[in-house]
Amino acid sequence: MGKRVFNFYAGPATLPLKALKEAKKDLLDFRGTGMSVCEISHRSKDFQAVMDEATALVRELYAVPEGFHILWLGGGASTQFFHIPWNLGVEGRPFAYIHTGSWAKAAIKEAKFFGEVKVLASSEDANFSYVPRRFEPDPNAAYLHITSNETIGGIEWLSFPDPGDVPLVVDASSDFLSHPVDWSKIALLYAGAQKNLGPAGVTVVIVREDLVARARAKSLPTMVSYATHVDKGSMHNTPPCFPIYLSMLALRDLKEKGGLPSMERLNKRKAGLLYRLIDSSNGFYRGVARKDSRSRMNVTFRLPTEELEGKCVAEAKARGLIGLKGHRSVGGMRASIYNAMTPKGVKTLAQFLREFQLANA
């Protein structure tokens, strides 16, 4: 086995080593069944145990209250972009969105297919470098949608807005389970697994019963309706078994590491280390996000020239620090430091960036 690198990709992203080792062990013989975890029937008690444990761990770690259902679905968060308005739309009531960047934009585009969309606030005026916290709520909206973390801009809602009586829908794909959330504000929260939870191929939807009731009252294609997946325990059809299984192993690891309070402290520390380095670099490194909106998950920054950025990415790679190039739509650099990125990885990156500055400033 080669040396394990530090993987700063924005997703698919680094996973807990312990979870990967456990998965490796089960890949030919799952729990003594004589079958791979990829071969067992989703209707077997062995796989049902995986589904149950994964669901229970999400509920426990996120402190999801009674009255919310936890679903494991295929198709990615991008599929939820159109399933959400279709399930939750109410005649005569617009969909309200806050526009914070590429992911919010993608969600807004799909909602327009199912009705009127009102964008209550946008940070487009400053190239999506901040979270627009001040906006006029629309009490008539079917729901209010926010993107809790934008991976491309590197901005994050560290606390959620008060939606009043309107159901708050949160795309938490890139900061899922990275800090405790206030469920009294949330009606639906969803996340593709491949950033902060597990491998690509499964999406978690946590949805309050009253919103499932909206879906139940409609005529929807079977696979679109949240009611189907609630009633069938996410097994109307064959679920993405291996992605769910590896997510379960990552959830176990998260629990062993002390759960969300511990993970939040760690994530603050990891992000703090990089932002302090940026702020104390005398302008050699420039943070992209406004300070009050800085993401703890995706640290975006620029160097004095694009040439230096390219050099920095290449030299980092040679040192085993992978995936630091910013998203192709915005350029620059980005360090994605999700739950599974170790403090050691972040310290190694910080050390490298200090040395790079000394050699190139």
Place this chain on the structure above:
Amino acid sequence: MGKRVFNFYAGPATLPLKALKEAKKDLLDFRGTGMSVCEISHRSKDFQAVMDEATALVRELYAVPEGFHILWLGGGASTQFFHIPWNLGVEGRPFAYIHTGSWAKAAIKEAKFFGEVKVLASSEDANFSYVPRRFEPDPNAAYLHITSNETIGGIEWLSFPDPGDVPLVVDASSDFLSHPVDWSKIALLYAGAQKNLGPAGVTVVIVREDLVARARAKSLPTMVSYATHVDKGSMHNTPPCFPIYLSMLALRDLKEKGGLPSMERLNKRKAGLLYRLIDSSNGFYRGVARKDSRSRMNVTFRLPTEELEGKCVAEAKARGLIGLKGHRSVGGMRASIYNAMTPKGVKTLAQFLREFQLANA
């Protein structure tokens, strides 16, 4: 590692041992990248190489002609049940379906959501024990849909009907890549991976350019439109990376074993062994499917009593022959013997069934 069992589950199902071993090797360090195959970015050249190889292998092994696109999508074949009529529907033209059992029924249900459905033939009159090959085509239909293999009844279209000028759409989820097909008859063929290709979590859609053009002319949600996935090489959003990767390994194995001509011979032999045993059991074992419609993938049969069926399933399990219980909706027994089930597995099952008959007849 425990003894490897013979897995006769209907899906998720047995996979080639060689593919699993290779995946195990890559689970911590993919091709010397220092990352798991579950951790690498889908935008990396390493993953693009996986996607390209998997696609090229499907094209080569299935002899898919120019003018057809090969897509890798999430959500399962059940999601295609509604995406197909939505993409391919044409104003004023009904959807034509042949009704052959549970899977055809599920597909028909979703199509009704998008327009008029005409069921041109059905084998419901004989409990879906045969493929209704004689029917009056509807030349005005937007397409004609068949389910090439029904896992529950154990019946299969061993050759496809001539659809005339109407595009033929084939749900080949359970006999994908098990025998060569005549692409001159086919307009779209789709399959969930978890029966005959790879692990659960990815669906292959092979679609002819003129049907993509129908999708392109419509206003559809981004993730629904085949045009999106054609234009983005199945990477509009993060694809189910690990399921695609393991499917690629299984495709390599299929190629090494001689591809489809060889696999078809093997599948005929495997199924023939079991059907001959059934036919020569003096009625102790009774085949469920009509002889002219017998599936090579799912061999369904009954014993004289349900009690004996239960005993047979239990004794088989004790001998390492797993998953022989029939689908809960119909009872009886079922041996699913997809591509990856070895002749040795089928011979071991046949030997057991002979002994069981001797002891219990």
